[in-house]
Amino acid sequence: MNKTKLIHEAFEKGEGILRLIPNFVPRRFGRPGKRLRLHPDDYFALGTARGAIKERWFSSITPAMNGDLAPEDEGLSYVAPTDNIEDKFLFKDAVEELGADLIGEELMEKYGTWPMYAKFFDYETPLFHHLHLDDVAAGRVGALSKPEAYYFPRQLNNYPGEFPVTYFGFDPDVTIEEVKERLLDYEKRDIRITELSRAYRIQLGTGWYTPPGVLHAPGSYLTYEPQWNSDVNSVFENITAGEVYDYEFLVENCPEDKKRDIDYILSLMDWEENIDPHYKKKYFRPPITCESSNEQFTEKWISYANDYVGAKELTIQPKQTVVVKDKVAFGCIIIQGHGKFGVYDAEAAIMLRYGQLSGDEYFVSEKAAREGITITNESSWEPMVILKHFGPNHPDMPR
Secondary structure, X not given: OXXXXXXXXXXXXXXXXXXXXXXXXXXXXXXXXXXXXEOHHHOOOOOHHHOOEEEEEEOOOOOOOOOOOOOOOOOOOEEOOOOOHHHOEEHHHHHHHHOHHHHOHHHHHHHOOOOEEEEEEOEOOOOOOEEOOOHHHHHOOOOOOOOXXXXXXXXXXXXXXXXXXXEEOOOOOOOHHHHHHHHOOOOOOOOOHHHHOEEEEOOXXXXXXXXXXXXXXXXXXXXXXXXXXXXXXXXXXXXXXXXXXXXHHHHOOOOHHHOOOHHHHHHOOOHHHHOOOOHHHHHEEOOEEOOOOOOOEEEEEEEOOOOOOEEEEEEEOOOOEEEEOOOOOEEEEEEEOEEEEOOEEEEOOOOEOOOOOOOOEEEEOHHHHHHOEEEEEOOOOOOEEEEEEEOOOOOOOOO
């Protein structure tokens, strides 16, 4: 069938909602936390040379920066218009074809596309101390900046991994010269850069916002991460949990003539934000209950107070049918329960094979969101829990 026709038919049949296919992404570093509800035999489904699968991406038009071995569509979400996976088409193609009918006039006019994605980040070990580039630095390598938000869902964190503590920035008394001294030894010794940082124990059911230019070493809980359309970073820590990181991890998103320029590398940091003495007060995100909540369902803002991304956690009580409205388009992932989501049979995944279809991930058009999505929790016992990710234009997001 013609792809354009298939896109429009899927959009109409779904009444403005698209069902997405699980989008698993390997990484060549770290150890998998194995909390993605992927079959135990499939964490190396793409071969050992690619590394284990440690992430699942949602509503993504952004390719993963995974080196020369990665296919061009790695990280890109696909739509399932039928139960035959051969009929799939790229979510990116749906955004381009449907435009404002899918994502709304505001995002289309300002960005020309869907500007964010979300992921489950799932590592058993802590990640390296790293930052994401701001607009200026990312632009020099043809990329976008990457602000991101974190939330730690209880449903996917049956165990905490090896180090459920996250470092942010540096202690306020640290000087940039101390950081420079460590980076100059990147290829000589274990520079132990987190000795200069400060750590916070992760609290399930809460989150953080991390702006570009701030160093962070995420802890080992599975993390739900709404973020901007980018996959660029700079790794300031050369040995993490016994794993050695090559110098290229530090400079892979620097122009060629700047890869040995220590002052340029240091300029990737937003220094004042890194040493802010009130960092937690500014960027910690406890949930905020929405006024629309009632005895049938509870909705909470879990990512908010930034200019890029927002997210909610929606909990529907057993044997309830509700109509939930939003004013803008969004993607979502069901993490607990089963029932109906619009016209679709829907259920949280328990154990997926790599490449398998599921009924847990959707993208909702702006028109459908405004009219309201009818959701039924068919369980007599368990709540149905859905994480919803938005771009920067939700008017009700707490600022």
